[in-house]
Amino acid sequence: MKLVDHQEVDVVVTAVAPYGSQVDADGVTGFVDQAKHPSWWSSDVPPPRVGDRLHAVVLDDSRTPPRLSALTTDVDIARVLRDRAS
Helix, strand or coil: CCCCCCCEEEEEEEEEECCEEEEEECCEEEEEEHHHCHHHCCCCCCCCCCCCEEEEEEEECCCCCCEEECCHHHHHHHHHHHHHHC
16 A cells, blocks of 8 residues: 555554654555654654554655654545545
Protein backbone atom coordinates (compact mmCIF):
# COMPACT_ATOMS: atom_id res chain seq x y z
CA MET A 1 0.00 0.00 0.00
CA LYS A 2 1.27 3.48 -0.84
CA LEU A 3 0.14 6.46 1.17
CA VAL A 4 -1.14 9.41 -0.85
CA ASP A 5 -1.78 13.03 0.09
CA HIS A 6 -5.09 13.69 1.89
CA GLN A 7 -5.68 9.95 2.50
CA GLU A 8 -7.12 9.07 5.91
CA VAL A 9 -5.54 6.09 7.66
CA ASP A 10 -5.65 4.36 11.01
CA VAL A 11 -2.15 4.00 12.41
CA VAL A 12 -0.33 2.51 15.38
CA VAL A 13 2.52 4.38 17.09
CA THR A 14 5.69 2.26 16.85
CA ALA A 15 8.28 4.68 18.27
CA VAL A 16 8.25 8.02 20.07
CA ALA A 17 10.92 10.75 20.02
CA PRO A 18 10.93 14.33 21.37
CA TYR A 19 10.17 15.64 17.86
CA GLY A 20 7.39 13.22 16.87
CA SER A 21 6.22 9.65 16.45
CA GLN A 22 6.88 6.91 13.96
CA VAL A 23 3.67 5.16 12.99
CA ASP A 24 2.63 2.08 11.05
CA ALA A 25 -0.27 2.21 8.58
CA ASP A 26 -0.91 -1.37 7.46
CA GLY A 27 2.79 -2.06 6.95
CA VAL A 28 3.74 1.41 5.71
CA THR A 29 5.89 3.57 7.97
CA GLY A 30 4.87 7.18 8.46
CA PHE A 31 5.77 10.03 10.80
CA VAL A 32 3.62 12.37 12.89
CA ASP A 33 5.48 15.52 13.94
CA GLN A 34 4.90 16.48 17.58
CA ALA A 35 2.91 19.56 16.56
CA LYS A 36 0.57 17.35 14.51
CA HIS A 37 -0.44 15.28 17.55
CA PRO A 38 -3.34 16.58 19.70
CA SER A 39 -1.22 16.47 22.89
CA TRP A 40 0.86 19.36 21.54
CA TRP A 41 -2.23 21.60 21.65
CA SER A 42 -4.10 20.30 24.71
CA SER A 43 -2.87 19.30 28.16
CA ASP A 44 -6.00 17.11 28.38
CA VAL A 45 -4.59 14.74 25.76
CA PRO A 46 -1.78 12.42 26.86
CA PRO A 47 1.40 12.38 24.77
CA PRO A 48 1.76 9.55 22.26
CA ARG A 49 2.96 6.17 23.46
CA VAL A 50 4.04 3.07 21.60
CA GLY A 51 0.95 1.02 20.81
CA ASP A 52 -1.44 3.99 20.66
CA ARG A 53 -3.90 3.89 17.77
CA LEU A 54 -4.58 7.14 15.93
CA HIS A 55 -6.72 8.27 13.05
CA ALA A 56 -4.50 10.36 10.80
CA VAL A 57 -4.30 12.00 7.41
CA VAL A 58 -1.38 12.09 4.98
CA LEU A 59 0.03 15.61 4.65
CA ASP A 60 3.04 14.94 2.43
CA ASP A 61 3.48 11.65 0.61
CA SER A 62 6.71 12.81 -1.08
CA ARG A 63 8.70 12.70 2.17
CA THR A 64 10.47 9.62 3.47
CA PRO A 65 8.74 8.57 5.60
CA PRO A 66 5.46 10.23 4.60
CA ARG A 67 4.30 12.96 7.00
CA LEU A 68 0.93 12.54 8.70
CA SER A 69 -1.26 14.50 11.07
CA ALA A 70 -3.53 13.27 13.85
CA LEU A 71 -5.22 16.67 14.21
CA THR A 72 -8.95 16.83 13.55
CA THR A 73 -8.51 20.14 11.73
CA ASP A 74 -6.08 18.57 9.24
CA VAL A 75 -8.45 15.63 8.67
CA ASP A 76 -11.27 18.11 8.00
CA ILE A 77 -9.12 20.07 5.55
CA ALA A 78 -8.16 16.86 3.71
CA ARG A 79 -11.84 15.94 3.36
CA VAL A 80 -12.60 19.32 1.77
CA LEU A 81 -9.63 18.95 -0.59
CA ARG A 82 -10.70 15.43 -1.61
CA ASP A 83 -14.25 16.65 -2.25
CA ARG A 84 -12.95 19.47 -4.47
CA ALA A 85 -10.81 17.04 -6.47
CA SER A 86 -13.71 14.71 -7.27
